[in-house]
Amino acid sequence: MYNLIGAGLIVIGGGIGLGQIGGKAMEGIARQPEAAGKIQTAMIIIGALLEGLAFGALLLAN
Amino acid sequence: MIAKNSIKFFTVLALVFTSFGVFAGGGDTQSSENKGGRVDTKEEIKDYIKHHLADSHDFSLYSYTNDEEEVKHVGFPLPVIVWTSKGLKVFMSSKFHHNDDGKLVVEAGDVKLTKIHSKIYELNEGASEVAFGEAHHAINAHKVLDFSITKSIFGILLAGLLMLLGFRSLAKGYKKGAIPTGVGRVLEPLVLYVRDEIARPNIGEKKYKKFMPYLLTVFFFIWISNLLGLTPLGFNITGQIAVTVCLALFTLVVYVSNASKDFWMHTLWMPGVPKLLRPVLAVLELAGFLLIKPFSLLVRLFANITAGHSVVMGIAALMILLKAKFGTVGATGISFLLAMFLTVIELLVAFLQAFIFTMLSALFIGMAVEEHDHADASH
Numbered sequence: 237m238y239n240l241i242g243a244g245l246i247v248i249g250g251g252i253g254l255g256q257i258g259g260k261a262m263e264g265i266a267r268q269p270e271a272a273g274k275i276q277t278a279m280i281i282i283g284a285l286l287e288g289l290a291f292g293a294l295l296l297a298n
Numbered sequence: 299m300i301a302k303n304s305i306k307f308f309t310v311l312a313l314v315f316t317s318f319g320v321f322a323g324g325g326d327t328q329s330s331e332n333k334g335g336r337v338d339t340k341e342e343i344k345d346y347i348k349h350h351l352a353d354s355h356d357f358s359l360y361s362y363t364n365d366e367e368e369v370k371h372v373g374f375p376l377p378v379i380v381w382t383s384k385g386l387k388v389f390m391s392s393k394f395h396h397n398d399d400g401k402l403v404v405e406a407g408d409v410k411l412t413k414i415h416s417k418i419y420e421l422n423e424g425a426s427e428v429a430f431g432e433a434h435h436a437i438n439a440h441k442v443l444d445f446s447i448t449k450s451i452f453g454i455l456l457a458g459l460l461m462l463l464g465f466r467s468l469a470k471g472y473k474k475g476a477i478p479t480g481v482g483r484v485l486e487p488l489v490l491y492v493r494d495e496i497a498r499p500n501i502g503e504k505k506y507k508k509f510m511p512y513l514l515t516v517f518f519f520i521w522i523s524n525l526l527g528l529t530p531l532g533f534n535i536t537g538q539i540a541v542t543v544c545l546a547l548f549t550l551v552v553y554v555s556n557a558s559k560d561f562w563m564h565t566l567w568m569p570g571v572p573k574l575l576r577p578v579l580a581v582l583e584l585a586g587f588l589l590i591k592p593f594s595l596l597v598r599l600f601a602n603i604t605a606g607h608s609v610v611m612g613i614a615a616l617m618i619l620l621k622a623k624f625g626t627v628g629a630t631g632i633s634f635l636l637a638m639f640l641t642v643i644e645l646l647v648a649f650l651q652a653f654i655f656t657m658l659s660a661l662f663i664g665m666a667v668e669e670h671d672h673a674d675a676s677h
Contacts, residue, residue: 277495281661284654288594291601 242297250290257282343615347608353450353538354416355391359531371396376452381443382409382420391446400428400436411442418444450541453533457522461515492517492656500660505667509660512552516545517656520599524648527603528641536651537603539596546596549659550588557666591662595655602651606644613637 261279265272358373375392387406395402400414403421410421412428419439421428431437447455468482468489478486497506497513523535535541563569565583567576613636620629 277499277657280650280654281657284598284658285594287602288598291597292594295597295601 239297243294246290246293246297250286253286253290254283257286339618343612343618347611347615350532350611351534351537351604351607352416353448353534355394355413355418355446355448356396357449357452358396361396369396376447376449378418379445379447380411380418380420381445382406382411383442384409387411400430400439403427412439414439418442418446449533450535450538453523453526453531453535454541456533457519457526457535460522461518465518488518489514496653496657496660500657500664501667502664508556509552509663512548513656513660516548516659517652520545520655521649521652524603524651525645527607528644528648534603534607536599537607539600542596542600545599545655546592549595549662550592552659553663553666554588556663558669560670561666561668591658595658599651599655602647606640606647610637610640610644613640 257279261275264275355378356373356375358371361369361371363369375390377388378391379386379388384407387409389406393404394413398413398415400412400419402412403426404411410425412419412421414428414436418441419428419436420442422438422440425438428436429438464481464485467480468478468485471478471480471482492514493510497510501509520536526533527535527537565587566580568579571579613633616636617629617633620632624632
């Protein structure tokens with residue numbers, strides 16, 4: 237039961253993080269469309285790092 | 299033209315995989331439903347998904363129950379290679395007759411072996427059948443060293459073979475002319491992509507060439523393994539934690555063995571911070587470098603693929619769970635559409651995870667091999 241609550245909290249945290257990354261990347265691309273490629277790559281890397289963190293926590297929670 | 303062709307290729311690939319994947323999933327789940335009498339389908343579906351996610355000693359495509367209430371398995375056996383207390387034993391997994399709860403004891407020469415939850419146990423001297431203690435642990439048997447060609451290892455070999463064939467034809471193509479033909483048309487842009495978007499910017503112009511073979515191998519191995527996982531053959535290669543652990547260890551070895559003097563200097567005795575802090579930072583840096591980075595690599599790949607497989611199979615299982623409400627055709631339609639949608643996303647994830655693993659490997663290698671010009675000493 238508690239680990240399910242923990243998993244939910246992890247997903248909330250990860251969601252907020254991914255939202256921030258995605259949103260800022262969108263803003264960046266809208267301001268500077270010519271840098272879209274670079275921004276996208278950086279966004280994916282940060283997203284992947286965040287994902288690793290969240291998945292690690294999820295494994296621990298279960 | 300190349301881009302157009304590869305888009306065509308991937309569309310066809312996606313369609314083939316999705317239709318087959320859903321078809322196979324449906325067949326499998328339905329077979330487990332009519333196993334005679336009333337069954338708790340929800341529990342059975344859970345078991346089935348768990349069974350799929352785990353590795354197994356034989357290659358079964360699907361199973362069904364015939365009119366005589368016998369469960370028939372369609373597939374083929376794989377070799378079992380185990381190191382027991384009496385030495386090496388080799389036999390085909392068909393000897394176990396798909397028994398997975400330790401009720402069937404196989405005599406291989408002078409040792410008695412049995413299979414419990416896809417793990418092979420050796421019975422202790424004098425015992426003729428497995429006795430279970432508390433929490434369903436076998437008390438008179440112990441595990442053996444298992445080098446069997448399991449389903450996942452078969453998949454790894456298959457992925458290796460596909461890579462060998464594909465890249466051989468690409469290499470041969472360059473002898474004929476600058477433009478590759480056939481499979482090479484698809485592979486060349488990907489190779490260039492790994493070089494120009496992953497290796498060059500992250501490792502640096504001077505040193506990237508040395509690491510290209512590793513990065514390309516890892517990229518294509520993960521990608522092809524992920525794609526094999528979406529076929530109806532039921533592979534789950536990168537969803538085995540052992541496989542991802544090994545991949546992460548390879549990356550660890552590559553970047554530790556190639557780390558520059560500057561890197562060790564900055565890790566173990568960071569310049570520019572108070573001397574009292576330096577040991578603390580060294581411990582933190584070492585933990586991040588040797589533990590956390592490889593751990594995040596392996597967990598990401600494992601969790602993504604496992605999650606993907608369980609969701610797709612869960613959706614395929616909706617066919618049975620919704621049958622009462624929507625009828626056979628309605629439930630199949632709903633589950634087919636959802637599963638097709640999800641499998642297309644899984645195709646994207648298959649590529650993305652291969653890309654991210656390679657990208658982060660390149661990033662870590664780049665961090666380790668970087669050399670600083672010591673113009674300013676305070677850095």
